[in-house]
Amino acid sequence: MRSLPRRPGWLQWAGMASRTLPTLTNTHVRVAVQVALLVWFVHGLLTPPPGAAALACALAGLGATLLGVTLLDGRPRTGAGVLGAALAAACATGLLAPTTPWVVLVFAVCGFAAARLGALAAGLLLGAGAAAVAAVTLLRDRDPVELWNVVGLCGLFAYVRAGRSRRAAAESERQRALLAERAHVAREVHDILAHSLSAQLIHLESARLTLAAGRYEEAGVLVERARTLAKGGLEETRRAVAVLRGDVPAPAEALDALAEEYRRTTGAACALTVDAGPRPLPPDAALAVIRTAQEALTNARKHAAGADVEITLSWPGDRYALCVTDSGGTGPAPHAATGGGYGLVGMAERAELIGARLDAGPHGTGFRVLLEGPLAP
Template sequence: MHGQRRWPLPVGLTVVALVVIANAGSSVGLGASGNALIVTLSVAVYSAAALVFLLWFDAPVRITVALLLVMAAAAAAARHGDPTGTGGIGLYLGVAYAPLRLPRRTAAAVAGASVLLFDIALAIEAQNAAVFITVVTSGAALFFLFGLLLRTEQEQRDRADRLVVELERSREAEKASAALAERARISREMHDVLAHTLSALVMQLEALAIRADRGGDPRRLTEGLSRAHQLARDGLIEARQAVATLRGHAVPGPSALPDLVAQHEAATAAPCTLDVRGEPRPLAPEASLAVYRTVQEALTNARKHAPGAPVHVQLDWRPDGAVVEVHDGGGCRAAPLHEAGGGRGLTGLTERAAQLGGRLHAGPSDRGFRVRLEVPA
């Protein structure tokens, strides 16, 4: 109810001032004896309680209830001391403000008790008491309803403000999530490209270093350098393709698998075969890229952990999608994907497959290591 704290204060202070001025200018007025003394003391008590009530926004409920009842009792006493005075104005202030400061049921109980106190003072007068009681009670009911309406309106505003804040937080969270997802996607793409190319390049250079140390044939060394140079150029081309992929341009897919197989065979001098079964069907760009990256990563790991072992790549086209398997004959290896690179390639491939609604499995087989990816059409 913080939004209600600004405007009620000047309004309340104005009402308190009107109560003091009206009673001072009444037929009884303020004085030190008789009814004038009663009015003076009542107005003083009322003003003090009202000022504390208006200025102490966060007063505990018990204190707020006590202040409102003191205000009502003082207004009733002032009315009793001066039947022609305006004590009703003080009563209406407390009745209207009760719903703004208290829970609804508590506010209703306090308002009812306040009206009862004032009605008792009216009843003591006897003359036309029923008429005055009816008028005062009806007026108090209207002011109480007015306070309830103000409270309901402010609660709706507060609720709307909270919804706006939550919406902004949700938008910020979505932006942060999208940024994290994009960074993860870039990380996967660059890892897939660099790991594949650099591993082949490193192996080629290591082989050249060994040949050079052993006094190898200069012609073969030159050929090896040419292959290393070609690998570096291919890596640069793939890096550019990865950047184009991130920008939403054409992405490599199953049609590029023969090139991957040929590159692996050239880099390792080990047999690498590709078997395509079924009728090719169009895949989503993300699914096509997942097939390509899976084969690329599997061949990279074969070079790292099973150098010289034969590799077989099989692509099965199915009515509901595609299945690609890469199997190398290097024998079982203990946690090969967690040595160089921390297994990020496999983790990225698994995440990529899950996002597409597919599955990826990688692990030892009877004669080596197998990576299997299933993607929907």
């Protein structure tokens, strides 16, 4: 027996409506308000119709308002002048026929000026509009209650300007966040490439010299190590992508891997000491510790060939401290000129972003990089 199809319930109707109805935006609301004001103005102007002079002034004011708003995009000064003429036509309409909704034009002009013009031009138009409303009310012996239109006009102007300021602040914050994200990605890319490629370059240069000396087996070993480093760089790139998505490795494990890689690629000693901390590092601080140690070891390979390195992660008080010290190079540094010099800049930027302090400079016969920061974010 066939069952009859079920009628959709109210939840299904709601889901269908959400898929078919367009999303209401600020543009839709603004257009709806403008159309409503236009209909209100035209209806009030024609029921009952005023005299010919008042009707001509009202239509001229409406046309000038529409023209001025159109000109604001490409020629704001001309548009502001046309809006000023629209105010004059609205004031003339109010003097000739004060019962018409001439004040709608004044509100429209001042609202568009507040939204699209600079502070000076918009303020001048607001002053002219408020003076026009007060003049018509007083000269035509209208009810003094109509003077509240001046207050409403100022309130509209303040509301529109505040919305414009909020949008500008939001756009500025969006741009700042975009630049910060770009700088973050740039630091990650630099740290990965500088660390991985510098080690590969050292092995390939050694392989070239070994081949020139005729030691082919030894050169093959160096090339194989360079290949291993390339694979490690690829893995590091994948880990960096995971870090950008919020997955930060444990500092102790990452530092141990960096120390082991330094020993393997340089043949020099790399002592690592990691004290037991009171609690785990915040993700940003953990990433800064890892990247700072990575960059310090990269600089040691490039500028202090054959140097022994000591890495220490300690917890003085309610702070953490990473110290990477090398003993100074024991031979020439053929790769000291490679790189763009962004390593120390990137380390300093990382420290500043998390409220830490970076101290990098000569220490004894070698070089020291010290990163200190609070445990609390």
